[in-house]
Amino acid sequence: MSGKGIHIEGLKKRYGEGDTAVHALRGVDMQIAPGEVVGLIGPSGSGKSTLLKCLGAVIDPTAGRMVLGDEVIFDNDWKVRDLRALRRDKIGFVFQAPYLIPFLDVTDNVALLPMLAGIPNSNARAKALELLTALDVQHRARAMPSQLSGGEQQRVAIARGLVNRPPVILADEPTAPLDSERAMAVIRILNDMARQFETAIIVVTHDEKIIPTFKRIYHIRDGVAHEEVGEGRGFE
Numbered sequence: 001m002s003g004k005g006i007h008i009e010g011l012k013k014r015y016g017e018g019d020t021a022v023h024a025l026r027g028v029d030m031q032i033a034p035g036e037v038v039g040l041i042g043p044s045g046s047g048k049s050t051l052l053k054c055l056g057a058v059i060d061p062t063a064g065r066m067v068l069g070d071e072v073i074f075d076n077d078w079k080v081r082d083l084r085a086l087r088r089d090k091i092g093f094v095f096q097a098p099y100l101i102p103f104l105d106v107t108d109n110v111a112l113l114p115m116l117a118g119i120p121n122s123n124a125r126a127k128a129l130e131l132l133t134a135l136d137v138q139h140r141a142r143a144m145p146s147q148l149s150g151g152e153q154q155r156v157a158i159a160r161g162l163v164n165r166p167p168v169i170l171a172d173e174p175t176a177p178l179d180s181e182r183a184m185a186v187i188r189i190l191n192d193m194a195r196q197f198e199t200a201i202i203v204v205t206h207d208e209k210i211i212p213t214f215k216r217i218y219h220i221r222d223g224v225a226h227e228e229v230g231e232g233r234g235f236e
């Protein structure tokens, strides 16, 4: 394959040492092309979040190799000096829990990353509002996170994960608190992002409504990822 998208080879992650060690990943191989949205499924405790955290440089893998775009980021050790810059510039995270900043309003929660990247505040806010509109939460743009419903908070967190147009998006149960119409809207936006910006996207999900939308699915079992052909019905 070409040097684009996401490549994972023989990825292992062990938590702890000795008798109590947990072998969460035992040699995971995955390839996600630019512009592709793949589903990641598997039982609770199978290692889905662990895999996303390794790829997102949130935790240290034990062994293996990870390539993002044409950059080898891990080869039995980190190959990137500045992991914070890697996380900020290359990876969009959408987590299970929204983790919004409580003292910033909705717009600034989304605009913060582009502002930190040096984009003028008014442009950053305009980008934020564009995504908030696409996610149908623009009417809450000036509200504080504590004033939002769980589903609204999640949509704001999704906007924040997408706003910098990262080449890789890692989404852990992004649609869990949403009704089916809004869950589909989120999947549609992720697919649009992937197509428009050549983003490689991994979506961890248990959501029966969205699983049929994927063309390709990785199923984690016993610490190994098995590739499956999805129904790929799309998202209309």
Ligand SMILES: Nc1ncnc2c1ncn2[C@@H]1O[C@H](COP(=O)(O)OP(=O)(O)OP(=O)(O)O)[C@@H](O)[C@H]1O
Pocket: 015, 016, 022, 024, 042, 043, 044, 045, 046, 047, 048, 049, 050, 051
């Ligand atoms: N910080 C940690 N220390 C020790 N063990 C951990 C740690 N984090 C996760 N584990 C263990 O690693 C395994 C994989 O956990 P992980 O959170 O990746 O599962 P998951 O597939 O995301 O599950 P779920 O669907 O419930 O979110 C589990 O056995 C879990 O208990």
Ligand SMILES: [Mg+2]
Pocket: 048, 049, 050, 172
């Ligand atoms: Mg998890």
